[in-house]
Amino acid sequence: MSSNIVWHGSSVSKKERQNKNGHKSFVLWFTGLSGSGKSTLANALTRELFEDGKAVYVLDGDNIRHGLNKDLGFGAADRKENIRRIGETAKLFVDAGVITAAAFISPYQEDRENVRNLLEEDEFIEVYVKCRLETCEKRDPKGLYKKARDGHITNFTGVDSPYEEPSDPEITIETDNHSIEQSITLIKTHLKEKGLL
Ligand SMILES: Nc1ncnc2c1ncn2[C@@H]1O[C@H](COP(=O)(O)OS(=O)(=O)O)[C@@H](OP(=O)(O)O)[C@H]1O
Numbered sequence: 001m002s003s004n005i006v007w008h009g010s011s012v013s014k015k016e017r018q019n020k021n022g023h024k025s026f027v028l029w030f031t032g033l034s035g036s037g038k039s040t041l042a043n044a045l046t047r048e049l050f051e052d053g054k055a056v057y058v059l060d061g062d063n064i065r066h067g068l069n070k071d072l073g074f075g076a077a078d079r080k081e082n083i084r085r086i087g088e089t090a091k092l093f094v095d096a097g098v099i100t101a102a103a104f105i106s107p108y109q110e111d112r113e114n115v116r117n118l119l120e121e122d123e124f125i126e127v128y129v130k131c132r133l134e135t136c137e138k139r140d141p142k143g144l145y146k147k148a149r150d151g152h153i154t155n156f157t158g159v160d161s162p163y164e165e166p167s168d169p170e171i172t173i174e175t176d177n178h179s180i181e182q183s184i185t186l187i188k189t190h191l192k193e194k195g196l197l
């Protein structure tokens, strides 16, 4: 919709920022059902990387929906716009030299692929936080599944709104079977193998 706009180059490049920080910048995109463990893993990993001197930030669904995306709901079009804006935000963080952990249900494969395509190769690492609906519902950390089953919330992912599993994620964590510590180790091992840590 915008016209008559011209891109301005930056006086400090992404590479220079990465060199100053002493590491590459990229997005770890945690996707999965509500209660699967996205926020827990994003925050635990970020804490460890922060202690290790890395520049890190977490973008989290609940938090972003308090501010930047407070105008969006949970219908398919709004979820798409939610992920589009987060993708653009994550790209800015990567440009700023920051390791960015994004924790969003992001239920649609196409929307996740659009974010991947915004970034360079190796800058988007899809982490499928895989967990059986039954387990997520048992955990129900915010009581939302109960509300959805009782009909107080509609369009709830896994109940009356779809979740499309990633077809080829870089990392799959099965939080039914792995502890939080094991899950973090799996992610760090992948990042080291790829030369990102
Ligand atoms: N209808 C419905 N469906 C799913 N989730 C709901 C809904 N209503 C509120 N919530 C709460 O919002 C969090 C999900 O926001 P996201 O921005 O990650 O969702 S999405 O990516 O746009 O699908 C989600 O957070 P997590 O539980 O951390 O996934 C819920 O706390």
Ligand SMILES: Nc1ncnc2c1ncn2[C@@H]1O[C@H](COP(=O)(O)OP(=O)(O)O)[C@@H](O)[C@H]1O
Pocket: 032, 033, 034, 035, 036, 037, 038, 039, 040, 041, 103, 139, 141, 174, 175, 176, 178, 179, 180, 181, 183
């Ligand atoms: N391996 C694991 N990884 C992440 N969370 C786990 C794991 N095992 C159990 N949990 C628990 O599951 C819950 C996940 O909640 P949360 O991180 O808010 O999920 P989400 O952000 O996907 O909605 C937390 O109470 C967490 O302690």
